[in-house]
Amino acid sequence: MTNDEGMPTPNDKISARSLRAASDFVIRHLSLVWHSVICRSSFVLLLFTPALQAADNLGVLGSKPKWDVLEHYQETITQDEFSQLIQNVYCTHGLAPDLIEVNTDTARILTNREPQIFFTLRFAKNNASRNPVPHLWHLAKSLSQAKGDKPLSGLRIALDPGHLGGKWAKMEERWFQVGNTQPVQEGDLTLKVARLLAPRLRELGAKVLFVRNSNEPVTAKRPDDFRELARKILIKNGVPQPRADVLDPNDPEKEETIRWQSEILFYRYSEIRRRAALVNFKLHPDLVLCLHFNAEGWGDPNNPTLTDVNHLHLLVNGSYLQQELEFDDERFEMIRRLLSRAYDEELPLADAVASAMARETQLPPYQYPTTNSTTRVGTSGYVFARNLLATRLYRCPVVYCEPYVMNSKDAFARIQAGDYEGTRNVNGFDRKSIFREYADSVTDGLIEYYSKARDKGD
Numbered sequence: 001m002t003n004d005e006g007m008p009t010p011n012d013k014i015s016a017r018s019l020r021a022a023s024d025f026v027i028r029h030l031s032l033v034w035h036s037v038i039c040r041s042s043f044v045l046l047l048f049t050p051a052l053q054a055a056d057n058l059g060v061l062g063s064k065p066k067w068d069v070l071e072h073y074q075e076t077i078t079q080d081e082f083s084q085l086i087q088n089v090y091c092t093h094g095l096a097p098d099l100i101e102v103n104t105d106t107a108r109i110l111t112n113r114e115p116q117i118f119f120t121l122r123f124a125k126n127n128a129s130r131n132p133v134p135h136l137w138h139l140a141k142s143l144s145q146a147k148g149d150k151p152l153s154g155l156r157i158a159l160d161p162g163h164l165g166g167k168w169a170k171m172e173e174r175w176f177q178v179g180n181t182q183p184v185q186e187g188d189l190t191l192k193v194a195r196l197l198a199p200r201l202r203e204l205g206a207k208v209l210f211v212r213n214s215n216e217p218v219t220a221k222r223p224d225d226f227r228e229l230a231r232k233i234l235i236k237n238g239v240p241q242p243r244a245d246v247l248d249p250n251d252p253e254k255e256e257t258i259r260w261q262s263e264i265l266f267y268r269y270s271e272i273r274r275r276a277a278l279v280n281f282k283l284h285p286d287l288v289l290c291l292h293f294n295a296e297g298w299g300d301p302n303n304p305t306l307t308d309v310n311h312l313h314l315l316v317n318g319s320y321l322q323q324e325l326e327f328d329d330e331r332f333e334m335i336r337r338l339l340s341r342a343y344d345e346e347l348p349l350a351d352a353v354a355s356a357m358a359r360e361t362q363l364p365p366y367q368y369p370t371t372n373s374t375t376r377v378g379t380s381g382y383v384f385a386r387n388l389l390a391t392r393l394y395r396c397p398v399v400y401c402e403p404y405v406m407n408s409k410d411a412f413a414r415i416q417a418g419d420y421e422g423t424r425n426v427n428g429f430d431r432k433s434i435f436r437e438y439a440d441s442v443t444d445g446l447i448e449y450y451s452k453a454r455d456k457g458d
C-alpha cells in the first residue's frame, strides 16, 4: 500500500474549511469568497484559500496524479459517451475549458499549469471499434449466469461501515445522547448493519470483505501526527495564531483550533485514504457498499433535538464542483473514474438497492438542501451524484447508503430498541429491528439487480 496518502508539502493546495451538508461533510476547496452553509444546527464559516499556485495543486493529503495511467484508456470511449458522462454525471455544475476541453476526436486534460501540459485522450470512432475498458472489477453481465439460490456467486463485495464509533464517536461528532438512554454512535450502528449483512450476502454466494470490522481506525496515524499540518492549514486560511484546543463541543470557534483540524485530518482524510488503499491494493472488490445512517441537525449532543423528519437517499460519485476540478488529483481521479465506467454499474445498482430500501423502510426521498453539490440521477428518485472522498477514491462501483435520520423520533426509538429477531411493537407498529430492515433491504436490492443483470435469457 503505497503512496495514496502522501503528506502534502507546504506548497500543496490545502483546502479551506468544512462544508457540511446534512449528514456527511467534506472539506471543500473554495476560493475567493466566504461561504456559510447550514451545518446540523449551526453555520460553519468556510475560510478561503489564496490564489492558486503553480506548484503541486492537490487536495487534502492528496497524492500527485499518475497521468500516464490514462494511456490505458485510449480509444475506449466515444466522444458522445464521454460528453454525456461529463454533462449529466460528473461536471453538472459546468466545466472550465482550460481544464478539460472536449473536441471531436480528442479530449485535452490539463496536467500541469506552468508550463502548460495536457494529456490527450483519443476517442474511439464508434462503439464497434472501441478498445475494451480495463478494470480489475467484474461487470455483473460478465459473470456467468447465476444459479437460482446463489445470485451473488463469484462476486467480491466489500462492506465499508461508515465512521469509527467506539471511543472515537465523540471526536467524529457522530455521537449524541438523550438523557440517560444509550448514546447513539453512528460508527457502531453501521458496523452492526455490516455484520448482519455479511452472512446474508455469503449465503447468496458472495465473497464478503470488510473495509473495517472493529471500532479501531484503518489508518496508523493519530490526530497528534497532524498538529503541524493543521497549524499550517489554519495559518494559510487566515487564522494567524491558531488556538491549540477546543473549549467544549459547543465552542463556536472550535474549527479554528489545531485540535479540531488535526482530528478531522485523522478521522476523515487519513482514515478514508487508508481505506481506499486497502480497497484498491488489497481487497479488489467488484462493489463497495458504504453503510451510513443519516441525521438532521441535533444541536447540543448532550441535549439533542429529535425531529419528525426521516428519509432515505443513496449516493454515487459525480457532481464535481468547478473548484474541486482545479485540484490536479481530483481532476485526475474524476477522469479515471469516468473512463473506468464504474457509473454504468453503480447507477443501476444504486437504483435497485434504493427501490428495495424505499419499499421496505417506507421512507420518502431526501430533499437535498445543497443542490450546488449534488445532482439527482437514475430513475428511483432516491439516488444522487456527489463527490465524496470514498465514492471518488475506491476504484470500483461504489454504492453509498444514507437511510434513516438517527435523531428522528422514529429511528431513535428503533435504535434504542436494539437488534432483535422477528418483529416487535415499536412506536405503535410491529417492525423488524432497524438493523435487520437495513441489511435485508440492501440484500433484496442486490438480489434483484444481479439476478436480472446475470440472466442471459437462455
Ligand SMILES: [Zn+2]
Pocket (backbone or CB within 6 Å): 023, 024, 162, 163, 186, 292, 293
Ligand atoms: Zn455517516
